[in-house]
Amino acid sequence: MASSTSSAPSMAERLQPRVDACNEMTALNYAKYVPFIVDGQPVGVLQPWFAEDLEKACGSETLRRDSNGAVTFVSSLDTADKRSEAIMPGLEKLRDQGVITGWRDEIFPVTMGYGVPPLFRIERAAASLLGVRAYGVHVNGFVTLPDGEKELWVGKRAKNKQTFPSKLDHLVAGGLPDGMPPYECVIKECAEEASVPESLARNAKAVGLVSYTMNYKGCCKRDVLFCYDLELPVDFVPTPDDGEVESFTRYKISEVLEIMATTEDFKENCCLVIIDFAVRHGFITPDEPGYVKLVQSLRVGNA
Amino acid sequence: MASSTSSAPSMAERLQPRVDACNEMTALNYAKYVPFIVDGQPVGVLQPWFAEDLEKACGSETLRRDSNGAVTFVSSLDTADKRSEAIMPGLEKLRDQGVITGWRDEIFPVTMGYGVPPLFRIERAAASLLGVRAYGVHVNGFVTLPDGEKELWVGKRAKNKQTFPSKLDHLVAGGLPDGMPPYECVIKECAEEASVPESLARNAKAVGLVSYTMNYKGCCKRDVLFCYDLELPVDFVPTPDDGEVESFTRYKISEVLEIMATTEDFKENCCLVIIDFAVRHGFITPDEPGYVKLVQSLRVGNA
Known part of the structure; x- marks a missing residue:
């Protein structure tokens, strides 16, 4: 059994506050x-x-x-x-x-x-x-470098965006409009938010969901986010199209986790989707203390 | 939004009873x-x-x-x-x-x-x-064929095994003994149950967990299973070593899902781990009715 006696907190433990921030509603x-x-x-x-x-x-x-x-x-x-x-x-x-x-x-x-x-x-x-209850799609756009290392495309929201200005964000994400199937919504948002052509966007793979009940300005924000992995060619560069995103930057997964562990720079619900990515891709493992709690709390909200 | 008006139930809906069987405790x-x-x-x-x-x-x-x-x-x-x-x-x-x-x-x-x-x-x-509460490791051993199709190695438990004789099972799985880190347990079980050499077993990747509270002969079986994906070379054939497994057979993922949807041949808790695999690898998607309920119910038990 993993030891919890080591002095330095594990990455799982350091990321827990990001998940808790999305689950303040009891x-x-x-x-x-x-x-x-x-x-x-x-x-x-x-x-x-x-x-x-x-x-x-x-x-x-x-x-x-x-x-x-x-x-x-x-x-x-x-x-x-x-x-x-x-x-x-x-x-x-x-x-x-x-x-x-x-x-x-x-x-x-x-x-x-x-x-x-x-x-x-x-x-x-x-x-x-x-x-x-609301439903959305969130797409982690990533590349695999020749040495096998994975990097994640991170968007920075526009300063003048109504919600969460200047926060770090996924490649693309969006709420599900009435009657639109999730996969179609992914293709649409990929084009609108990051100029990802349909031929590439079609590689987006459904990989699960996260859910939470968040205190958002006193409101009960009850969301289910469908998570997608989109592996992009190393030479593809997403560009903002509809003005929602100011810029895109590629980070190593370890860098992204470190930013989340030490700052509140990421839009809160994106943290859950990125932690889910890190869990599914083995960047966080059961051998580190806090893993069970972290993974369990990614799907706390009722659907 | 996905329609629930189509007449034939979706794969997600057909698999739901397998998950419910592990969550009879309320x-x-x-x-x-x-x-x-x-x-x-x-x-x-x-x-x-x-x-x-x-x-x-x-x-x-x-x-x-x-x-x-x-x-x-x-x-x-x-x-x-x-x-x-x-x-x-x-x-x-x-x-x-x-x-x-x-x-x-x-x-x-x-x-x-x-x-x-x-x-x-x-x-x-x-x-x-x-x-x-008990904890275990479950390893989905799979191969990727040249055409990109994935196949899963399925074990058949020995007829004389104390628990769940003759049921279909993972490549390997086992309860976590006192003080053993999960990854070490994976390596050990890979050798013991399927003769997977350490050099291959080390490719096992932690990918999350499932949890449930099951009615097992009247007892409250409260389990957390750490899930691992182990991609194996196409020409590698696992062989039973410790007598727990009678034989190993490779199935297409779609075949495995069909077996689970139509029979109770799989050991109950293995169904959760395989459904988690199918969800993470995009074989079941949010575009089909029943997805949210199915995915949510994979982590119902408290850890």
């Missing part, structure tokens, strides 16, 4: 939130102040509180289309009031599980405030 | 068991009849019930060595009575987490009956 935390119940199913959790704002903005012909204080749709709104149509004006009002920020004109399905029909649809920017 | 199930508390920490769960047998066999100078009915050591047994020494004669008595079967003369550490010092040590065969 069962106890949830008690502070207002459930959003649709068709009898708990699809979201709202901060109490946002539950009130949302009710006010949507009006009593759309939303009401049930006997337990949970937010629900009025019973006549009994289809996904009716609910989506009814809630939209309220969300737009909250956007105009500056409550919902980062509006993207991107439709996002609210579901009880990946692949099941949505209970309603919302603007993507409202997902965190509604505390609903 | 929080409710636990209430039926008697906790084993050592040094204030819940290290095991016993079936009520076994708690009584164990108490009787060990005697009141070794074990007692606390005010909640949990089994504990008497307070004077305050070190791992004292507890291990005190409980051993009782375990041997239960072996002689035929209660503990499959005795292996293999010392096994009882801990609250991997890598932390043991609270006491027991004979390995008693681990399931005590409901303590």
Whole structure:
């Protein structure tokens, strides 16, 4: 059994805080939130102040509180289309009031599980405030050097990006829009964010998922990220296209791990996907203390 | 988003029962068991009849019930060595009575987490009956054919093996003995179970873990398996050495998945490790319904 008596913490132990930062939500935390119940199913959790704002903005012909204080749709709104149509004006009002920020004109399905029909649809920017489950794709773009060493392409987010400006990021990543299969989303994001041609992007390989429930500005961010490995030719250089990324730099895997262990430079949820990469490729092993805890905590959030 | 409306179930959905079979223990199930508390920490769960047998066999100078009915050591047994020494004669008595079967003369550490010092040590065969956490290594031995297709080496357990006779199995697998680092255990098991020379076994790559809490003959089998990928030369043929395995056969990954989806021929916990392999190597993808549930449930047990 691996010894935990050595004095210097292992890389697994040094990376644990990065994973913990994505899992600040505990069962106890949830008690502070207002459930959003649709068709009898708990699809979201709202901060109490946002539950009130949302009710006010949507009006009593759309939303009401049930006997337990949970937010629900009025019973006549009994289809996904009716609910989506009814809630939209309220969300737009909250956007105009500056409550919902980062509006993207991107439709996002609210579901009880990946692949099941949505209970309603919302603007993507409202997902965190509604505390609903979201799904995304994250692509680790890497090269294998002639000596066998692996290097990872790391993006630096634009200074003026609405979310997480100037943070380090993957080659590409993105939320899954309504109705788009994950692999198609990977191909699209590869083109948009890093100018990776489809012929190369098609080598992206699905390799698993990470999940977490994160405290994001007081909201319950409940995400599942589908992880992809994309091995790129050594002479290929990704270039930013849609302005989301400022630059791309290639780092040795050991350098990336060291940056994550010593700084908060990486966008928080990217750390999970990169640690998953390091685990799958044997850069972190069960022989070092802290491995079990680290690997277990990569999939803590419920899907 | 992947559609769940297609009529034929996906491979992910067809494999789900294999994972569920390793996760029959739920929080409710636990209430039926008697906790084993050592040094204030819940290290095991016993079936009520076994708690009584164990108490009787060990005697009141070794074990007692606390005010909640949990089994504990008497307070004077305050070190791992004292507890291990005190409980051993009782375990041997239960072996002689035929209660503990499959005795292996293999010392096994009882801990609250991997890598932390043991609270006491027991004979390995008693681990399931005590409901303590156990750790093992499982190695997927595979080859890559010239056309890029991957094939997996599958062992068939000997008919006369104490546990899971005639079931299909990995190239090699084994429980982690006290004090042995996982990688060393891999090298040892590779030699013993499949005659893989150390020069080849050293290519085994740590790639993650699966965990589960299984109902094994009424016991709570709480396991964490460290997963390894071992790519072997196409012309290498593993051969059984210690008699645990009867024969080795190479299957296409798609064939292995089909066997798992349609039969219970594989040893139950091997299914999790092979599904993890299929997920990491892109043989199952998020584009098929049931992916999220399948992948999430590979690490359900607590470590």
